[in-house]
Amino acid sequence: MFKKFWIAGALATLGSMVWMLSAQSPAQKVITDSLKAMGVSDVKTLTLYGEGGDGFVGQQRNPTGDYWRWYNDSYVVRSYDFDAKGFRTKRTHWEGANPPGGGAGTTTPAPIQQQDQITMANNFNAQVEMAMTPVGFLKMAAANNASMTSKTEKGKKYTVLSYPIDGGDGKQVYKTTVNGYIDSANMVQKVEVMISDNFLGDVSWNAVFTDWKDWGNGVKFPSKIVQRQWDPRIFELSVTNLKVNAPVDLAPPATKGGAKGAPAGAGAAKGAGPGAAKGGAAPAPLPVSEDLGNGAWLYINAYTSVIVEMKDHILLIEGSQNDAYIEGLLAEAKRLVPNKPVRYVINTHFHFDHTGGLRALVAEGTTIVTHERNKGLFERVIAQPHKLVPDKLEKMSPHPKLKVEYVGEKHTFTDGSQTVETYAIRGSTHSEGMMIVYLPKQKILWNTDEFNVNNVAPTAPVDAPNGYQVNLLSEVERLGLQIERHIPAHLPAGNRKVGAQELYFMAGRDK
Ligand SMILES: [Zn+2]
Known part of the structure; x- marks a missing residue:
C-alpha cells in the first residue's frame, strides 16, 4: 500500500512539474496580467483607509431605500491578509440619522463606537467579503482554479472569471458562483455572486469598483467600492489611502472595550424571540x-x-x-x-x-x-x-x-x-x-x-x-x-x- 501511494504521489508531483513548465492556463494568465496591471503582483496584504457606510439587509425605514443605517469614518476600514484568509475592520461607527431610521428599536442614536473586528474567511459571507475587492477576487480566483468566459454588459466586453462556492449560512447550503468582470485594461470592475434570501429569492450581491486612481508605486486601485444586495446599497467605501504588504494583525482584539457591533455585509437584524430571556434556568417550553x-x-x-x-x-x-x-x-x-x-x-x-x-x-x-x-x-x-x-x-x-x-x-x-x-x-x-x-x-x-x-x-x-x-x-x-x-x-x-x-x-x- 505504501509503495502504491508513493508512486501515485510521485506521479502527481511530476504532473504538477510538467504543468509548471508549460504555459499558464488562460484563466491563470488573466489573473497574472490583471495583478500586474494593477501593480499588485506580489501583494500579500491590503490595507484600505477611508469612510463610508453600511447597514442591515431588509431593516431599512423606507421600503425602496438603501439598507442604510451606519456611517463609518476616519479609520483603517479594512485590512486584508490574503494568505491567512482574514481581514480586520477598525472603524468609527455612528448612526446615520437622528432619530435612527429602520430596525433600530429605539429613537435614541447608539453611542459612537470604536469598532475593531477580526473576520476569518471560514464562512460564505466572509469569503465573499474577501473577494469583494479587485485584489481579493483575483487571489480567491487563483486559489479556486477559476474558469473563464466572456460577457458583454452595457456595450462593454469583459473577461469573466468564475469559481464555485457553497452559499448559505451553513445550515442551508446551496451551490453558487463568484464571478469577476475584468475589462480590456485588465482591471477587475465588478464582483458578483447570486445569493438566496427567504423573501427576496435569488438576488445579486455585488461590488462595483469605480474612480480608479494611481496610488503611487504603480498601484492602481478604485477609490470607490459600492456593494449592493438586490438593488439597495449595503456597503460603501470611499478609499482615501491604501497600503500594500503592511503587516495585518489577525489576533483577536482584547474583549475589553472591543465593541461588537454588526459585521458589514449580509445579515438581517433579528428581533428577540420568546426564548430570549437571559440568565436563570431555561424556561419551560410554551404551548403552540x-x-x-x-x-x-x-x-x-x-x-x-x-x-x-x-x-x-x-x-x-x-x-x-x-x-x-x-x-x-x-x-x-x-x-x-x-x-x-x-x-x-x-x-x-x-x-x-x-x-x-x-x-x-x-x-x-x-x-x-x-x-x-x-x-x-x-x-x-x-x-x-x-x-x-x-x-x-x-x-x-x-x-x-x-x-x-x-x-x-x-x-x-x-x-x-x-x-x-x-x-x-x-x-x-x-x-x-x-x-x-x-x-x-x-x-x-x-x-x-x-x-x-x-x-x-x-x-x-x-x-x-x-x-x-x-x-x-x-x-x-x-x-x-x-x-x-x-x-x-x-x-x-x-x-x-x-x-x-x-x-x-x-x-x-x-x-
Ligand atoms: Zn421591523
Whole structure:
C-alpha cells in the first residue's frame, strides 16, 4: 500500500512539474496580467483607509431605500491578509440619522463606537467579503482554479472569471458562483455572486469598483467600492489611502472595550424571540398556541402570529420568517379552525424577518394585506425566482397569482360577529407604512417592533422612555383604542401577559 501511494504521489508531483513548465492556463494568465496591471503582483496584504457606510439587509425605514443605517469614518476600514484568509475592520461607527431610521428599536442614536473586528474567511459571507475587492477576487480566483468566459454588459466586453462556492449560512447550503468582470485594461470592475434570501429569492450581491486612481508605486486601485444586495446599497467605501504588504494583525482584539457591533455585509437584524430571556434556568417550553377568546389564538414560535376565525375563512396577523414557520402556523390554524381557507394575512411592515413567510402564504392562495406605502414591492419580490433554495411557491406550477390588498389609515375586516382593524401609525421611525392591528372584541392591540417589551414588567414609569413607545402611546390615544392587553410580535419570556398599563410606564407616564 505504501509503495502504491508513493508512486501515485510521485506521479502527481511530476504532473504538477510538467504543468509548471508549460504555459499558464488562460484563466491563470488573466489573473497574472490583471495583478500586474494593477501593480499588485506580489501583494500579500491590503490595507484600505477611508469612510463610508453600511447597514442591515431588509431593516431599512423606507421600503425602496438603501439598507442604510451606519456611517463609518476616519479609520483603517479594512485590512486584508490574503494568505491567512482574514481581514480586520477598525472603524468609527455612528448612526446615520437622528432619530435612527429602520430596525433600530429605539429613537435614541447608539453611542459612537470604536469598532475593531477580526473576520476569518471560514464562512460564505466572509469569503465573499474577501473577494469583494479587485485584489481579493483575483487571489480567491487563483486559489479556486477559476474558469473563464466572456460577457458583454452595457456595450462593454469583459473577461469573466468564475469559481464555485457553497452559499448559505451553513445550515442551508446551496451551490453558487463568484464571478469577476475584468475589462480590456485588465482591471477587475465588478464582483458578483447570486445569493438566496427567504423573501427576496435569488438576488445579486455585488461590488462595483469605480474612480480608479494611481496610488503611487504603480498601484492602481478604485477609490470607490459600492456593494449592493438586490438593488439597495449595503456597503460603501470611499478609499482615501491604501497600503500594500503592511503587516495585518489577525489576533483577536482584547474583549475589553472591543465593541461588537454588526459585521458589514449580509445579515438581517433579528428581533428577540420568546426564548430570549437571559440568565436563570431555561424556561419551560410554551404551548403552540394560546386561546385569546372569541375565535382568536396566538400562535407561539420563535416569532408569533394571530389566527382569527371569521365566518367563512381564517385571517392571520403577520407571516414572518420562512416556509417552515408558515408550515407550523398553517397546521395550527387548520387544527383550530378546520375546513376554512386562509384568506388574509395582515403584514404590519415590510422588514424581511416579517415578510419571509409571505411567499408560502401566496402558495396557499392567501391575500396579503399591507400598507399602500409598500405598493409595488411585493409584486416585484414575489415574481423573483427562488431557484437556489427552491421554496414551496417556486416548486408550484403554475404559480398561484399574487393577491395584495393595499390599505391606508384604517381598514376593518368584519363578518358581524368578529372584527379585526388595521391602523397606519404616524411618526414611526422603524418603518414607513407601519400598521398596528386591533381586535375590538378581545381589546387586544398587536404591534410588531414598536413595543418590544422587557421580560420583566416595569412597576413604575421609566426614567428614560424609548421614543417608539412614546409615539405608540400617542397614536393609541389619538385613535382612542380601548386596550386590555398588548401582544408584541416578539413575545417576552414565558409569554407573560402585557397589560395596558405597561405602555404608559414604558412611555414614561403614569396612566
Ligand atoms: Zn421591523
